[in-house]
Amino acid sequence: MTSAQRPTTPTLIRGGWVLTSAAAASGVPAAIRDGAVLVDGDRIAAVGEYAALKAGHPDAVERGGPHDLVAPGFVNAHGHFSEGLITGIGSQYTLWEWLHKLITPVNPTMDAEKAYAGTMLQGIQLLRSGVTTANDMFCSDPDPDGPITPGVVRALDELGLRGVLAFGSGDADREFDMQPIVDEWDALREACAASSLSTFRVGIAAVGRTTPESFARSVDYARSGGHGVHIHLHEVREEVTATLQRTGRTAVGYCAAEGLFAAPTLAAHCVWVDRADRELLAEHGVGVAHNPVANAILASGVAPVAELRALGVDVGIGVDGAASNDAQDFLQAMKTAPLLARIRDLQATAMSAREAFELATIGGARALRMDDAIGSLEPGKKADLVVFDGESPTIGVVHDPYQAIVFVAGSREVKDVWVDGAPSVADFDVVNVDPAEAVARARPLAARLVAEAGLERLSAFTGAPLDGTEIP
Numbered sequence: 001m002t003s004a005q006r007p008t009t010p011t012l013i014r015g016g017w018v019l020t021s022a023a024a025a026s027g028v029p030a031a032i033r034d035g036a037v038l039v040d041g042d043r044i045a046a047v048g049e050y051a052a053l054k055a056g057h058p059d060a061v062e063r064g065g066p067h068d069l070v071a072p073g074f075v076n077a078h079g080h081f082s083e084g085l086i087t088g089i090g091s092q093y094t095l096w097e098w099l100h101k102l103i104t105p106v107n108p109t110m111d112a113e114k115a116y117a118g119t120m121l122q123g124i125q126l127l128r129s130g131v132t133t134a135n136d137m138f139c140s141d142p143d144p145d146g147p148i149t150p151g152v153v154r155a156l157d158e159l160g161l162r163g164v165l166a167f168g169s170g171d172a173d174r175e176f177d178m179q180p181i182v183d184e185w186d187a188l189r190e191a192c193a194a195s196s197l198s199t200f201r202v203g204i205a206a207v208g209r210t211t212p213e214s215f216a217r218s219v220d221y222a223r224s225g226g227h228g229v230h231i232h233l234h235e236v237r238e239e240v241t242a243t244l245q246r247t248g249r250t251a252v253g254y255c256a257a258e259g260l261f262a263a264p265t266l267a268a269h270c271v272w273v274d275r276a277d278r279e280l281l282a283e284h285g286v287g288v289a290h291n292p293v294a295n296a297i298l299a300s301g302v303a304p305v306a307e308l309r310a311l312g313v314d315v316g317i318g319v320d321g322a323a324s325n326d327a328q329d330f331l332q333a334m335k336t337a338p339l340l341a342r343i344r345d346l347q348a349t350a351m352s353a354r355e356a357f358e359l360a361t362i363g364g365a366r367a368l369r370m371d372d373a374i375g376s377l378e379p380g381k382k383a384d385l386v387v388f389d390g391e392s393p394t395i396g397v398v399h400d401p402y403q404a405i406v407f408v409a410g411s412r413e414v415k416d417v418w419v420d421g422a423p424s425v426a427d428f429d430v431v432n433v434d435p436a437e438a439v440a441r442a443r444p445l446a447a448r449l450v451a452e453a454g455l456e457r458l459s460a461f462t463g464a465p466l467d468g469t470e471i472p
């Protein structure tokens, strides 16, 4: 675990710009020129001008530099480690075809070993793009041979990546017994309780993918245990129509009426929400994860982020799954958010770089109701932060630090990433695991998955000839 790598003496992390995402009321400026962050143990001890902090803490070890950009670690508000071994496949489908042709056959093949290997691959990419907290919903069938998701917790602990972890399994198609899902929740909850980095949430794949009985049991499990919830809501128009026909309500309306929103709820997507849906989300304090790249790949639409925020809804940014983005590069998702907003409104002012940066940091933390601990650089908060390399030709000249990070920087500029006061990325690569080993472990498991799921028509990975009808 990362506490082994946590420095025993304070560290002063310097930047030509320190962007804090701190609220005005906190007294910490939003942007500090030639600033620094003092890390002591797992916490931020101080944030301010470099010269003053250096004078007050002359013995602190220094990291960063006078031209680097220092930011809060990014909060990935939505993802699926369950898709860790099926990247770059099936992107010719819209969401419902994609669920039917790719995800449904993969679901029964998942086990703890594949979960661990897939999480390791995707976690490395998240860290390399500056993510320090991953809010994830593992979507698969339960494995009769034993719980799956403790494999996710183990991988994140080894990587040094904070997790907010849910298991969301649909039972509407198969009517399988709810008990294996509850057993998986119990196993994940216990694994998270034993981890210093991961916390548990109840996952609900979607209203339309659960029976009324299992939905009610999910609500009860969350509310009686005091757990948060992670659910997909209104990703595509078909979901809204189908739920209206089945229940007489939109999925948002159904969740509100059935008491789900009494639990802290993070709703992924919310693309097809009308005014009444948006008002319900605001009224119940539901956080929203905006997934601009996945919404574009699956042709789902453009979420009304501005309208949601105008009502006070907390919105974060997610990469979404490794099979629906398909990259896990958070910087791409953060850049695409303002691009989609600008294309939708045909206004270059529709979403600024600073607004996207704030959604990616404190916005995601608020949507998860974790903003007391993460999401901004303020004394007392967890030391989760990212350092961009100011010596890079890419961002060596900075006119506006927000635009430099959101529109210019790529993951190659991510120099250091600190999670819980310990470096998880140092000098441009992960420090706790060997990426080559992670790839070597994943390849045979991905081949086995393709065979077990019968995906040869979509995948040339195992040497099968490509089927022209399935692969464009």
Ligand SMILES: [Zn+2]
Pocket: 078, 079, 080, 232, 268, 320, 321
């Ligand atoms: Zn998703």
